[in-house]
Amino acid sequence: MSNHVNRRTLFKGAAAGALAVGFSQAAGGWLTAAAAAGRTDVAWAPPFDGHLETAPEVLESFSHDFGRLTTPGTPRAVLRPGSVDDIVKAVRFTRQNRLTIAMNGQSGTGTDLESHSNYGQAAVPDGISIDARELNQIHQIDADSAVVDAGVTWAELAQATLAHGKTPPALPDYLHLTVGGTISVGGIGGTVHQHGLLCDTVDEIEIVTGTGRLLTASLSRNPALFLAALGGGGQVGLIVRARVKLVPAKPxxxxxxxxxxxxxxxxxxxxxxxxxxxxxxxxxxxxxxxxxxxxxxxxxxxxxxxxxxxxxxxxxxxxxxxxxxxxxxxxxxxxxxxxxxxxxxxxxxxxxxxxxxxxxxxxxxxxxxxxxxxxxxxxxxxxxxxxxxxxxxxxxxxxxxxxxxxxxxxxxxxxxxxxxxxxxxxxxxxxxxxxxxxxxxxxxxxxxxxYLVGAIPDMTTSDWRRHFGLLWPGFRAAKFVYDPANILTPGQGFFS
CATH class of the missing domain: 3.40.462.10 (FAD-linked oxidases, C-terminal domain)
Structure with a gap:
């Protein structure tokens, strides 16, 4: 593995008083440059376009969620991705080093941002948490669809499309949630009787699978992955981009x-x-x-x-x-x-x-x-x-x-x-x-x-098998194909 260390990663570590340059299972976590010197068991951090943070206050801020009901453990690092390629690198690094990884929506308003999961669903104790809000670009608005990064909120998308006289046909009641997070669990609002769930209004996604592949998925391209990802709780891949339907907006x-x-x-x-x-x-x-x-x-x-x-x-x-x-x-x-x-x-x-x-x-x-x-x-x-x-x-x-x-x-x-x-x-x-x-x-x-967002204690694998019913064998097979090392979104607990 390359021993190249991103200078922004070093800077973030230095700001916290710790230069996180690599990871060692034997040492139990991330190592400073001094601690890594001379070791032969160090997995060096890949050269991210963004940066990896290990400051205690950052890790603490990613260790709780909106529900504030669980203390599932602190991630070992937080990735602020500078590109989709950073997600690919992070997933591959995670798999190689037997860690876990999940997207964290960091939803909300102003500086008051946090995961809006309710019962630790986005938690990655001892793993890598990805700050989805760094993926926040609206790439395209057409007559009938918009292409957006997973970290764009529905509020940001709605404001942008209204300037074109358009709106997403389905919106959550609370708009300050990320597109990627809501379509991963389904997403429901007051137009469900007309347009279905928020994930029903998505025609195409880009997704990084648990094997570190960046794929485009739709009903005509990688359809099995597409259908397993939308409403699948982050188990087959991390959604990084989506094409969302638009309709004319009445004033x-x-x-x-x-x-x-x-x-x-x-x-x-x-x-x-x-x-x-x-x-x-x-x-x-x-x-x-x-x-x-x-x-x-x-x-x-x-x-x-x-x-x-x-x-x-x-x-x-x-x-x-x-x-x-x-x-x-x-x-x-x-x-x-x-x-x-x-x-x-x-x-x-x-x-x-x-x-x-x-x-x-x-x-x-x-x-x-x-x-x-x-x-x-x-x-x-x-x-x-x-x-x-x-x-x-x-x-x-x-x-x-x-x-x-x-x-x-x-x-x-x-x-x-x-x-x-x-x-x-x-x-x-x-x-x-x-x-x-x-x-x-x-x-x-x-x-x-x-519905996956709630707080229900003591869920077992048997409960989840009964929940998914006839979908369970296909879901389990998709998990094996797209995330065979079981590294993605462990907080859901489906396959634990």
Missing amino acids: NIIVFNLFYNDLAAYCADAEKLAHEGRFDHQSGEIVRTLDDTSWRYKVEAGVYFDGDPPDQEHLLRGLNDEQAEREVAQMPYAQWIFRIDPYEDFLKDNGFWEQPKPWFSMVLPATRTQQYISAVVDELVPEDLGAGFAGFYPFPVSKLTRPMFAKPIQRTAYLFDLLRFPVPGDPGIDRMMDQNRRLYDLGVSLGGKR
Whole structure:
């Protein structure tokens, strides 16, 4: 192996008081120039265009995530890539030295950046963590697609495409997440009933496999790799670039909040609307009643428009909500897609953002959803959410075209989320984690599937085999082909 040491790597090490020039398994980690002198077991760092950092404060910042629920261990190094070739070199180095490696989205706003995994999914204890935000170029915007690096956020992409009168057809509710990270787990938002998951809107990717090969993958080129990567949790490769579909952006939206006291009435209307596609945006929540004594249900539905707003009476025809409580608002599309930003500011200003966040997400078969939700609301109390919320809405399963996103085999499925922001100092985190496991087991017994971003303790290989079901043999085979040394994204725990 070459003993060339990148001068930027040396500079970063010097700034931390340690010149990290090579790695030694026998010595248990990265070595300074002085410590490496005379040794014959040193694997020298490759000549990166970016730089490798080993400063303790840098490693510490990559050892936690948004959920702040686990202490999975500190990476041995953080790569700030200067090129896609750096990812290739890093993966090959990792494989040769029996380490692990994962992409870290470093999402968020301003300088407040961190992995937005919720339960250590992006963690690489004793491995190499790649700062995806260094891959942040928008390379091309065409009439119907954009080519972007994996570290570009949906906020950055949306702002750039709106300048061309375009928008990605599917966006997450919180836009300050990286493209690569969201399509690796699926990515869901309020247009899922129209356009599917965020990964369904990706036509092509560039990906570095666990063998250190940079490949282009699509439905017509390396299709097995393409389908295993989208929604596959980073197990067959590290996505470095993506071609995302674009559609014309209408400048305005009208939004309706519709309230239901009866679960069956909510489900009937929500499913009807989702399959009709009457609204461009459709989501929903479990919310408190006006007297704060119990739970009820809300449809949030919106239509994008140019010119005069659409006829409200026509849009709301035939619905059985509490009509006297309907809420209606209009706003520019550009304001709408960033609607979560003020909520983020509130959470940060009031101490919620830094707390542990035991998020929970399930995808439920429609035929068993009412049974499941009835059990949930029987035990759910406001303290289970804190300043968070409980998402709950249906979508046609046919809109989900990427197979690795496990889903019920039914015409209609529901997303159910407990996006918890516990009150600062809340001692009930362990109780919430126990609740997550119980609700997961109940959901699985009814035919549901988890969404990969949540925090569910004590997941075993058997749990994951059951989760992927008929996909498991093919997924395991793809893992063997594209990551035979099992070095990629160990925090998911699928094959541990």
